[in-house]
Amino acid sequence: MSILVVGSVAFDTVQTPSGRADGVLGGSASYFSVAASFFAPVHLLAVVGEDFNPEHAEIFRERGVDTTALSRVAGKTFRWSGVYGEDLNQRTTLSTELNVFEHFRPALPERLRRIEFLFLANIDPELQSSVLRQMKRPRLVACDTMNFWISGKPRELREMLKEIDILLVNDEEARQIAGEPNTVRAARKILEMGPSSLIVKRGEYGAAMYGNHSHFAVPAYPLMDPVDPTGAGDSFAGGFVGHLARIGTLNDAGIRQALIAGSVMASFCVEDFSLRRFRTLRPEEIRTRQKEFSRMTEFEELV
């Protein structure tokens, strides 16, 4: 089944202990769509400026991502710049220029309204809701958000949460949404707000799924040379939703596997700057790493 992602396409300038990348392709929808493209057909709905040239879109073409709904408008593309500390866990944003993204009002072409799997990347919850209203009963709606919207548009966020199936956020965001310092309690509260599953992304510590009758947690793949964590969360979401779209089932077993697929794609993402690692990534590398997750998490039950 196919996936529609709505989010940002950006130019990032990133500095990490491994080096620096200037004005490279980034943005939540870029990472998501490229990661998801290894699992299912992806349609990208986003906006870029006049400085976005055909060569910037090369990776989307390579990966077969449908960019016919990627509009190019007058102005400059969204730009973000940040720097990471020694252990890659602290990130400082140096600048954010919304540019054309500031006036992004996603309008769905008729042919995208019936896509089965929808991912609402981290954008204004009002826009997320407006996209959802334009869709014709998708089978699965997953979404991301961030502290900026949690504190800035709490009411709009709550409205949006009512309509979705799966929320993907980090620990801190989950606690902030629920106003609850304990993640397990926060998860329970969020499940009462609408989603049937909450996926908590924990960076180098992996990810966890909280459902009404199920809990699952998986560690992150241990990387010796992480280069740039930018986009890891969106790549996780791409692998996660991608796997579900590929198998077409939404049961507990499928969601557990989807967390593995997400973890695998996030681990590849951080191996290089921008989306570079995905340009050389081969399906058998994904399969090999998925198998490694089995080996690093399995144990014989104690009696």
Added chain:
Amino acid sequence: MSILVVGSVAFDTVQTPSGRADGVLGGSASYFSVAASFFAPVHLLAVVGEDFNPEHAEIFRERGVDTTALSRVAGKTFRWSGVYGEDLNQRTTLSTELNVFEHFRPALPERLRRIEFLFLANIDPELQSSVLRQMKRPRLVACDTMNFWISGKPRELREMLKEIDILLVNDEEARQIAGEPNTVRAARKILEMGPSSLIVKRGEYGAAMYGNHSHFAVPAYPLMDPVDPTGAGDSFAGGFVGHLARIGTLNDAGIRQALIAGSVMASFCVEDFSLRRFRTLRPEEIRTRQKEFSRMTEFEELV
């Protein structure tokens, strides 16, 4: 097989968002020995002061911990006081009074020299080495340490690490020992220093094992009402070494199960202040929670 633990017995004053406990039983060797006692016979080598009365030792008697090597000397027992923040991850030490612990020079009675499993809790690495020299070839030597010794006695710590089998520390300590910001690289360096396995305790994120040919990671048990994290790491070590002593084998499968046993004991520890939860803990509760770990980590391999 039996376990010998050498470490501290203390009186703790702890404040957490759930409440406060004053002058309650604590110390690394207390938590370790009580947790391990659910799996194997435990001998406790430690020192207390004249303020340590028979009623303080009640839990050791209840759990069958051998305290004949717990010496009571002139002076006061080690006292520690600390306060935890809202989400229990930040701990501030308010005071540390070493008291009788300052002059602790562990001398092994003859009958304890041939015990098969040795746990050197977090004490001066010189004392850890001196205990090890007094032992007659134990089958397994596991140990803990902390930033205070890593920066204060690096040479003595290195000497000690040469002689042990398993080091149990947290992420930060592992990185500090190796002088390496990446945990995976730090683990590799530590394995070159002597231990054949490194166990990294990650608090609410679980634990991981790094071996020369194996990697294993397990999430923490999701607790809705954690009360006091004090002693969780030592309770983890107690379950971990306890399981290995119980099964008597040290292969990869056993070590994986031991991480589950450790995680289970840590999760019970934080459910109440001090060692209280262990007083009511029943073996079937341990078995049930071990089974829950299987359910929350298992998935069907992706193809």
